[in-house]
Amino acid sequence: MLTTTKGTSTWTQKWKCILLLTFIFIANATIYWLTSFPIKALKIPGPQQARWLTATPQPQPQKACGFPVQRGPLIGVSGSKSFVVTPYVEHRGTVKEIRIISIIYRPEPQNYHCLLCCGGRNFSVTATSKVHTDHFGFDFCTGDIFCPVLSGCDTPEHVTIFSNAMSVGVAGWEPTFIPVLNQEPKSSGFDFSFTVCISTLFGNYSNTLQVVESMEMYRLLGVQRVVVYKNSCSPEVQKVLDYYVSEGLVEVVPWHVSSFISVSSGWKKSVSSGDLHYYGQIPALNDCVYRYMYRTEYIALHDIDELILPLKAENWHQLLRQLEQEHSPGMGFEFENFVFPISVSDEGSKYRPKEWGDIQGVNILEHVYRLPNIPGEFNNFKVIINPRSVFEATVHGFLDSKYGSVRVSPQEAHMYHIKEAHRPYLQQKELIKDDRIRHYSSRLLPAVSEVLKNALEKAQ
Incomplete structure (x- = not known):
């Protein structure tokens, strides 16, 4: 009996020793682990390093x-x-x-x-x-x-x-x-005098040079905001857009309509497959009119390859002042489309600086020959208007407006539109030289060079 009790006591003492040694081993291992690498990771940071130690609160979903x-x-x-x-x-x-x-x-x-x-x-x-x-x-x-x-x-x-x-x-x-936007109407004190609505950039749009030239021409003409409804574009065009967003000139509205609806690449259902006209161009234009209705005095609706170009006035401010003196206030102004074929160029180093290198895209200063419009036929146009006068916008003007619109004489201003010629059978001798765009070249060239340097070189 005594032998059994003694054996049991000895066995218990052995287990106590084993447990004590196990505890000491685990404690030493833990201390070693804490002093090895975590402290290196958690070393006290300087003021500029401290941000990553602070838990960033996750924004709560708005309700x-x-x-x-x-x-x-x-x-x-x-x-x-x-x-x-x-x-x-x-x-x-x-x-x-x-x-x-x-x-x-x-x-x-x-x-x-x-x-x-x-x-x-x-x-x-x-x-x-x-x-x-x-x-x-x-x-x-x-x-x-x-x-x-x-x-x-x-x-x-x-x-x-x-x-x-x-x-x-x-x-x-x-x-x-x-x-719900536009909670408060305004009749004065707008953020911008002129806003341009561009709809839409699609098909991985890559015409980098013309995007920059157009933006800088807008600036020279007095535009303070350009709204771009973007489906897709090349990385270079995206860098340019990012640059202009940082400059405060551009607002990019994501326009991923094709993720929801099969969009058409043409304007007519009978000749172009899809369920929605031309990449959703018309709803984008209507949205832009209402988005800037109480933020801008005037709004222009056209594409990135188009410019409403004054032939006598220096900029849109002077042009609109003149047109509103001739016509009723609030009216829209239609500017006739003239096509400058992309296949016909008047090249020269004077209008393409070496620093532009191999920047992809059209140089608008090299296209100064236009097709003659056919008298008596309908010619497309784009508009500048007070957005508070518009109820329904469309590709060429509007379907419903308060005061209507008037066609501006092409001798006063017209639309400069570089595109593929829809009458390629015409000989170059039948084209009309119209180099008004070069009037702005002395200011446009250095401005474009500066943007290409800042937007593309510095972004690399």
Whole structure:
């Protein structure tokens, strides 16, 4: 009995020793681990290193009336194939309402409802809609969805659109609210005198040199903001856009319409496949008009390869002052299109400095021969207008405006448009030399060189 007790006691003491040694081993190993490399990683940083030690708070998803908020463009309409681009308060009618620039799917019924968020409360109302007439036969087209502003919801901050197929409270449906812009109208004190809307850059657009030349020409003509609706572009063009964004000249609006809708590369359904006209050009133009309605005095709608060029005035300020003296205030001004064939150039080192090297793109100063327009035939045009006069914009002007528009004499100003000739059979001797663009060359050349240096060389 005594022997058994002694053996048990001895065995217990052995286990205690083993446990004690194990604890000492683990403690020493832990101390060694802490003093080996983590302290090197956690050494006390200097003031410029301290930021990475501080936990960066993750931004919380914005919500309105308990639901998530998303900024477009292009948010799907619940229960429908249509899309919302951007909602704006419409102040110009007899009653205040929200006008939502949209891309509407024409084959389905347009039965929409609005869910408004005002001060944390939801208001559901029936919407009305209008399809723009310039759909060119495509299933998707530009349209407006209108939400009435109710008593008790005088300032709707957010809105979502749903169709009759959905209803508030349906299990599993969570609306996505969109901020409503243009809350306050203005009639003066604008941020900019002239804004240009460019729609759209697509097909991995790579005409770097012409982008820079166009931007610098806009500046010389008095433009203070250029809005680019971008689908895709080359890395070099992206560097240029980034540079101009940093300069405050450009706003880039992502325009990934092709991620949602099959877009057409042409203007007419019968000759170009797709479900939406020309990369969604028209809804982009309408969005730009409303986006800058109360931020700019005038707005110009044209493409990146076009310039509205005064022939007598020095810039757009002088040109518009003259035109408004001749015509009623608020009218739009149409500038006739003249094509300068890209295949016909008047080259010379004088207009292409060596430092431009092999920059990709068209040099606008080398194209000074234009096709003669045919008298009596319709010639395309682009416009400059007070955006507060426009209700519906389109490729060439507008479908609905307050005061209409007038065609400007091509002897006063016209559109300089470099593109492939649509009448290639004409001989060069039949072309008309029109080198007004070179009037700006002494200022344009050094400005372009400076931008190419800053935007491309410094970005490498």
